[in-house]
Amino acid sequence: MLRLFLGKKRSKGDLAVISFMVKKFGYRPKDLELFTRALTHKSYSNTKDELKSNERLEYLGDTVIDLIVADYLFDKFPDKDEGFLTKVKAKIVNRKMLAAIGAEIGIAKHIRYKTGRSIRIATIEGNAFEALIGAIYLDSNFEITKKVFNTRIIRNYINLNEVLEQEIDFKSALLIWGQKNKLQIEYRITEEASRENDYLYTSVVVINDKKWGLGKGKSKKEAEQQASNETLELLGLQ
Numbered sequence: 378m379l380r381l382f383l384g385k386k387r388s389k390g391d392l393a394v395i396s397f398m399v400k401k402f403g404y405r406p407k408d409l410e411l412f413t414r415a416l417t418h419k420s421y422s423n424t425k426d427e428l429k430s431n432e433r434l435e436y437l438g439d440t441v442i443d444l445i446v447a448d449y450l451f452d453k454f455p456d457k458d459e460g461f462l463t464k465v466k467a468k469i470v471n472r473k474m475l476a477a478i479g480a481e482i483g484i485a486k487h488i489r490y491k492t493g494r495s496i497r498i499a500t501i502e503g504n505a506f507e508a509l510i511g512a513i514y515l516d517s518n519f520e521i522t523k524k525v526f527n528t529r530i531i532r533n534y535i536n537l538n539e540v541l542e543q544e545i546d547f548k549s550a551l552l553i554w555g556q557k558n559k560l561q562i563e564y565r566i567t568e569e570a571s572r573e574n575d576y577l578y579t580s581v582v583v584i585n586d587k588k589w590g591l592g593k594g595k596s597k598k599e600a601e602q603q604a605s606n607e608t609l610e611l612l613g614l615q
Contacts, residue, residue: 394487401482402509402529407516415508418490418501431508438511439470441519445526446470453537460599467547467606468540471615476503478534484509547605551582554614560584564601567591582608 387395387409394412398404406412411434419430446469450462468474479485479502488505514522531537555562561584568579580600582589589611592603609615 397483397487398509402513402525404513404517404521404525406512411512411516412509413489415512416484416488416505418488418505420491431505434508434511434515435504436511437514438507438509441514441522442475442507442510442526443470444519445523446531448523449527449531458595460594460602463603464606465540467615468543469535471610472500472503472613473615474535475506476500478530479503479506481534482506547602547609550614551605551608554609554612555584564604566597566600580604584608 391409391413394409394416395406398406398412414429415431415434415438417428417431419432443466446466447462450457450465454462454465476499480499484502484505485498488501490501510522510526513525552562554560563583565581565583566578567581568577570577570579576595578594578597578600580592580594580597580603582592582601582604590604590607590609592600592605592607594600594603606615
């Protein structure tokens with residue numbers, strides 16, 4: 378009866394996850410199962426019928442992070458246009474940055490995955506980080522998740538000045554990759570729409586006659602940059 382009153386007895390693993398979330402995110406989980414799932418890679422869940430991997434939570438977390446960062450930059454730079462905001466957001470939410478954050482907070486030691494396989498630790502760190510943000514969102518709400526991300530992640534792990542100093546040229550990066558791999562890359566403007574005395578261009582990247590990323594912008598150059606950025610993401614190059 379006393380155990381029922383006090384609640385379910387926690388295992389060492391459960392306590393480690395709770396401690397990790399409190400220390401690194403300033404958040405105490407209510408539904409702990411969400412967070413253990415967020416830290417479960419498919420290589421581990423595939424070995425046990427009752428377990429679910431973190432893939433769905435990763436998908437959700439990716440979307441939540443994208444919105445939080447977009448909202449943060451929108452308030453941070455009230456005088457900047459959509460092109461600037463999109464480029465800066467892309468540098469913050471890309472796979473490399475999220476994997477680096479995951480590594481810095483020490484997420485790897487809490488991830489359940491099957492060893493002895495050709496698994497890139499950096500990849501599963503970034504994915505698990507996104508999944509944890511998805512778990513926080515489901516365990517609370519958007520406003521709390523936004524507060525956690527802004528105060529614990531952006532403030533402690535993202536150097537915005539350093540991000541702004543980096544030259545963002547997605548098109549050059551894509552073309553260099555294409556040259557190295559002997560692939561033909563071209564850009565096609567698929568639409569030119571007039572909008573309040575201004576033009577909005579839509580560009581698509583075509584690699585060896587196959588369409589990849591789409592981009593929109595007030596100039597052809599901006600549209601091509603955004604199309605290149607989406608293509609790099611689709612190819613898993615950032």
